Amino acid sequence: MNEWLTADNILATIFAVFGLAASAVTIWYRPRAQNRKRIGYRVQMDTPFGNSNDGGDEGALTTVRIGAFGNFLEGLDDATVVLIRIENNGAETIAESDYTSRDALHGLTVVFSDRTVRGVAVTQPEVNDEYLLEHFVPAGPAGLHSSGRKIFLPPVPLNRNQHFKLLVLLTGGPVNSGVRITGGLQGGDVVRNKGVSIDEELPLFSRQAKWITAALSLSVSVLAVTIAWPQAVVPPRGCETGKLTVVGSTAFNQAAKALKAAYEKDCPGSEIDLRMTGTTDGLEALVSAGEQAEGRSPAVIAFSDGLRTDADRYQELEENYVAISTFALVANSSAGLPEQGLTREQVRQIFTGKLTDWSQAGGGPGTIKLVTREGDSGTQEIFERKILMGAQTVADNSVDCETLKAADKNDPIIHCKQDSTDEMLNAVADTEGALGYSELNSFEKFPDKKTMGVLSLDGQEPPSTNDIATSTYLFTEVEYAYTYGKPSTGSLTRSFLNFVTLESGQSIIEQAGHAPCERAEMREEMQERCQQEKDEQLAARG
Structure with missing residues (x-):
């Protein structure tokens, strides 16, 4: 009903009623x-x-x-x-x-x-x-x-x-x-009789004039009803129907929701099931579906933070880079955060237990508590590869992020792990002195961020989507859309993948806070940056 109540439909209905009323008055009017x-x-x-x-x-x-x-x-x-x-x-x-x-x-x-x-x-x-x-x-x-x-x-x-x-x-x-x-x-x-001028005399129509008026009014009314009547929605070119499962990165969850809503609205008959529980979970679900499909590409797409070609079981996966995501260090602001932010060296010293108090890193006095993601998280993999650079961190030793487990009471610093981006942000917001990391747009849209702040890294603030192509900020990564093999032409998997990687979907991704690799006004620069990120990751893996 709400979709019908548009300005065009309301005006069409009003004029249709008005036209019929005017016609009736003209035909049956007699002083x-x-x-x-x-x-x-x-x-x-x-x-x-x-x-x-x-x-x-x-x-x-x-x-x-x-x-x-x-x-x-x-x-x-x-x-x-x-x-x-x-x-x-x-x-x-x-x-x-x-x-x-x-x-x-x-x-x-x-x-x-x-x-x-x-x-x-x-x-x-x-x-x-x-x-x-x-x-x-x-x-x-x-x-x-x-x-x-x-x-x-x-x-x-x-x-x-x-x-x-x-x-x-x-x-x-x-x-x-x-x-x-x-x-x-x-x-x-x-x-x-009252003497009146020609302009004051009420009009009297001939029979022919009345029939012509009635025909014109009927035509206008039919046109108005045609405009206002709910029409069968014709899907745009390239739309496909059916059901598709989209899995993967929690950091890309907001963008995935927006893409799902836009595609289903434009393409009636399509159903997209989101299961954004993490990069590794998503890739495993894709591989499992591919193995069961017996040589066919299943109706599953997995979003991944970064390139995933390291495991033998991923060899059948086809990657399509989609966008560059910006990540940031986030911390509970209760202890007084260092105005100059942190360097990568300071971050490594904190996560290896060499720095345990914010005052040691230029902040106010207060114990540092670490909050990270589980090991199968794409965001965690990016953090370890780009920021920690292989440094051996203090193991997970806390359930509530406040106290050490009995077996780890001698550890120099508290370290707890969370399953998703939202859970990590909640833990940082609720824990005094906590330090973690998050995809930047997820932090910006987090409803309870009053007790948190973003820290610069090596003197650089996280760049906006407009600046990523030329920025030297380190904590960024390409977001990939994976399929099992190449989806067949005419399938919902191929249609949605095209939607995500081409202009319409890329605009939605940008609105969700990610820098699209196919950004129209900076296509060459963005593609070069996306390819650069991919090459760096491949080089790091040897």
Whole structure:
């Protein structure tokens, strides 16, 4: 559900609903007043007779008249002319029988409040509506006639939107005196219309316009639903499905977790099982799986801190360098750590029991306690090879890192071992005076590091991932991804290995705090450094 709630899907849904609503309103909209029979009227002109406003295109007087205007004009200084528009603006046709006047001879009555009718004429209707004139004759009670302040109109049938106009000559009152039309309709109204501009009039759509609007709205809605509807995820090119087991270095655990999450998200149907319990454990699990696979490459990848080709049973393994990891000396800060850090010689003297107090190494007074990894740890192998350089260290002689075992009570310094990087960091954090080592990024992300500090080595701080390619800092090592033989093309093992060693996975590895060997902007420098690390390790093994 949360994956569906994206900004694009929400907007698509909103516009789909809005489009359907707009279409519905357009198709079914009809002004409320038009849902029944209705005659509307309005005064379009009310002016003194002789005014320059002649009504524009309102039409000429017909032969249907009450008297002749000219007969009434002499001496009538207060004469006014009014033009009235009467129209059917309802939803239904109005027949003669729809009018409800009591005398049954006329339909509507025009009433002037303060003026007397002197003459009235029907203006020329539209060409197609000329037949309407027949309803205004003959004169008399059955046709168009006036009396005093009133004009009596016959029951004129009107189709929808059909109209006629009255031009009336009046005396006895000023312009804009009251004008109203009375009368009734069966199931309808006679009302005064409000004069509005074209921009103010509510739109009325033709049937064709309504169907076009509906089709467009439906198209937009289908498009929006298509965008918002959960789609079947198509894996990117190179993805494979199935199950893969990834084992090995605890120092590379955070990077492995990030790689697993990214690959499984991009490649549905893939399942990656992480078992990061240590380099040696991982390599042994890989070899065991390879031996059981009977000549095939098993679905197992092992991450290793450093090159592992020393044992005969590893001869079938194929290494792929992935990144360079930086390691660091870490110590409990309770005793006051030496500001200048430690030299490799001082580290060797500490681990061989020649220096046992921090004050002897430039720090404050406090007993040094050693915390290291088990012998099958890749990190431990790197530490022994690069920092201790073969020096014989004090043996493991403590369970809790605080007290010596009874059999080792004469040892000069306490030394305890831990199974994983996190366990080592916990032991250093909890033990006053403790000294250990860790992959740098694991230390940086360790939740409880307030009581610990990183020590420089031979005057050098651990380099950032950006500086590793040119740094001379010693405590670094290549991280390798091992497979048993060469995985077949199209296998999940090959696909994940490509992901790890090529650009997409390399970016994730860098975010996890390791310097990728295939780093795009420094590819040549990083590959040279990775190869250099490999050559140095091979040379050290003879």
